[in-house]
Amino acid sequence: MVFNSYTFIVFFLVMMGLYNLPISWKSRKIILLLGSYLFYAAWNPPFILLLWLSTVVDFFVGRALYTQENKAKKKLLLVVSLIGNLGMLCFFKYGAFLLENFVTVVNALGMDYHPAKPNIILPAGISFYTFTTLCYTIDMYKKESKPVKSMLDFSLFVTFFPHLVAGPIVRPPQLAPQFESPKKATAQQIYEGLFLLSLGLFMKVVLADGMLASPADTVFGAQKSLHTLDAWLGVLAFSGQIFFDFAGYSTCAIGVAACMGFTLPENFKYPYAATGFSDFWRRWHITLSAWLRDYLYIPIGGNRKGPFRTYINLMITMLLGGLWHGANWTFVVWGALHGLYLCIEKLIQDMSKKSSLDENGSVALPDQKKNMSWGFMKAMFVFFLVNVTWVFFRAPDFTSAWRLLLSMFSSVKDSKAVLPSLDVLVVAIVIVLMVLFHWRMRNTSVLQAAAKMPAWLLGIVWSAMLILLILSQESSGSFIYFQF
Structure with a gap:
C-alpha cells in the first residue's frame, strides 16, 4: 500500500475513524x-x-x-x-x-x-x-x-x-x-498533518512522478552517448526526482502521524542548500545519517584517534552507508564518493582553522554579506558534485554510468538528443525553483513558513496542490526508497 493511492486514502480515513x-x-x-x-x-x-x-x-x-x-x-x-x-x-x-x-x-x-x-x-x-x-x-x-x-x-x-x-x-x-x-490529535495537529500529507503527495505525484521521472528514465535508459545538455538535464531530473520522492514520503509519514497525535523526527531539511558535505548529510536522510554516526562512525573511533583514522572511519561509514542502499557495486561507489568528499572537506577545514588564526590565536570573523554570497556559491558547488554521485546511484551498471559521465563532461561523437523541448523546459524550471527554494528555506521549516503566510494565500497554495494532485492521480508508482 502506498500513500499515493486511493486505497491508502480509504485506509487512512478508516484508521482515523477507528482510532478516535x-x-x-x-x-x-x-x-x-x-x-x-x-x-x-x-x-x-x-x-x-x-x-x-x-x-x-x-x-x-x-x-x-x-x-x-x-x-x-x-x-x-x-x-x-x-x-x-x-x-x-x-x-x-x-x-x-x-x-x-x-x-x-x-x-x-x-x-x-x-x-x-x-x-x-x-x-x-x-x-x-x-x-x-x-x-x-x-x-x-x-x-x-x-x-x-x-x-x-x-x-x-x-x-x-x-x-x-x-x-x-x-x-x-x-x-x-x-x-x-x-494520544489524541489536537485541531492544530490535524490541520498541520493534513497540510504535510498534501504537500508530501504533491512532491511525489506532481513533481517526482509527473514532471521529473520521465526525463530521468529516458536519459538513464539511453543505450548510446547523449548530448551534454540532455545528459545533465537527465541527472538533474533524477536529483530532483529522488528528493521529491523520498522527502515527499517522509513528509507524508510525519503528516499522517501528526493526524493521530504522534510526532516523528524530521528527515529532510533542504539538502540542496548545503554549504558542505557534512552539512549535506545533516540535511539529507537525517535519521539515517544520525544512525550511521551514532552506531557506526563513533563506535569505530570517530575523530578521536587522529586525522588518518578519522578519514578511514569516514570512508568505512560511507561505504557501508552506500551498501545499505542496495546490493550493487554502484551504490558502494556512490558511498565512496561521498566518503571522499567528506575526507577532503575535513582536510580543508583542518588546514583553514590553522591559517585563520590571527597573531593572538583568535579566529577572524567573516563579513556577513560576503559570507552569504560565498555560502551560496559553495552550495552550488556541493550541488554540482552531489549530482555526479547520483549517476552511480541511479545507473544500473558501471558501463551506463561511465557512458553518461562521458556525455556530461565531453562532447562525444555520434551523441544524440533524446529529450523533447518540453521536458527540457520543465526540468530546467523545476530544478532552478527547487534550488532557490532550498536556499530561501534553509534555516526554517515549511510549517513555520506556512504559519507566517496570510490565510488567503495559504488557502490558494493548498488548493492549487490539491487540484494538481487530482489531475495527476493516474501516477501511483511506489516510492524509490521502498526498494531499499
Whole structure:
C-alpha cells in the first residue's frame, strides 16, 4: 500500500475513524497495531511473520540486555540480536549479491562453478525496520534508554505504519514513550498533518512522478552517448526526482502521524542548500545519517584517534552507508564518493582553522554579506558534485554510468538528443525553483513558513496542490526508497 493511492486514502480515513472511537487506550493501540500489519501485508502477507519474529526477539533480548549484569552474557545477547537482525538483512537483501560475487571470484580462479540463481524476494522496508530494532538493542546494551514496558508498545514502535516501510528511522526515546499515555490529535495537529500529507503527495505525484521521472528514465535508459545538455538535464531530473520522492514520503509519514497525535523526527531539511558535505548529510536522510554516526562512525573511533583514522572511519561509514542502499557495486561507489568528499572537506577545514588564526590565536570573523554570497556559491558547488554521485546511484551498471559521465563532461561523437523541448523546459524550471527554494528555506521549516503566510494565500497554495494532485492521480508508482 502506498500513500499515493486511493486505497491508502480509504485506509487512512478508516484508521482515523477507528482510532478516535471512545474506547480504552489499549484498544486504540491494538487497532493501530492491526492496521499497521494490514498496511504492511498489502505488499506480501507472509513477510508479516518475519517482521513479527524480529519484533518479539528484540523485545525480549533488549529487556535482558538492560537487566543483565554479567558482561560475557550481555555481549552474547547483543551478538544474538546482531546476528538475528543483520543475518536476515544479509540473506534477503544481499544473498544473491554475495553469491554472484563469490561465483565471479571462484570462476576467476579457474573453477567452473555455476549454481542456480536464488529466487529471493526482498521484504519491503527491511533495511528500515532492521535499523529501528537494532538501535533499540544497542541502546539497551549501553543503557542509554529504558526498556519499553509492554510488548504492545514495542510492537507499535517497530511497526507504526507511517514510518514502517521507508522511515524516518526512529530511535526508542523518539517514539516509544508516546505510546505510554493516551494520544489524541489536537485541531492544530490535524490541520498541520493534513497540510504535510498534501504537500508530501504533491512532491511525489506532481513533481517526482509527473514532471521529473520521465526525463530521468529516458536519459538513464539511453543505450548510446547523449548530448551534454540532455545528459545533465537527465541527472538533474533524477536529483530532483529522488528528493521529491523520498522527502515527499517522509513528509507524508510525519503528516499522517501528526493526524493521530504522534510526532516523528524530521528527515529532510533542504539538502540542496548545503554549504558542505557534512552539512549535506545533516540535511539529507537525517535519521539515517544520525544512525550511521551514532552506531557506526563513533563506535569505530570517530575523530578521536587522529586525522588518518578519522578519514578511514569516514570512508568505512560511507561505504557501508552506500551498501545499505542496495546490493550493487554502484551504490558502494556512490558511498565512496561521498566518503571522499567528506575526507577532503575535513582536510580543508583542518588546514583553514590553522591559517585563520590571527597573531593572538583568535579566529577572524567573516563579513556577513560576503559570507552569504560565498555560502551560496559553495552550495552550488556541493550541488554540482552531489549530482555526479547520483549517476552511480541511479545507473544500473558501471558501463551506463561511465557512458553518461562521458556525455556530461565531453562532447562525444555520434551523441544524440533524446529529450523533447518540453521536458527540457520543465526540468530546467523545476530544478532552478527547487534550488532557490532550498536556499530561501534553509534555516526554517515549511510549517513555520506556512504559519507566517496570510490565510488567503495559504488557502490558494493548498488548493492549487490539491487540484494538481487530482489531475495527476493516474501516477501511483511506489516510492524509490521502498526498494531499499
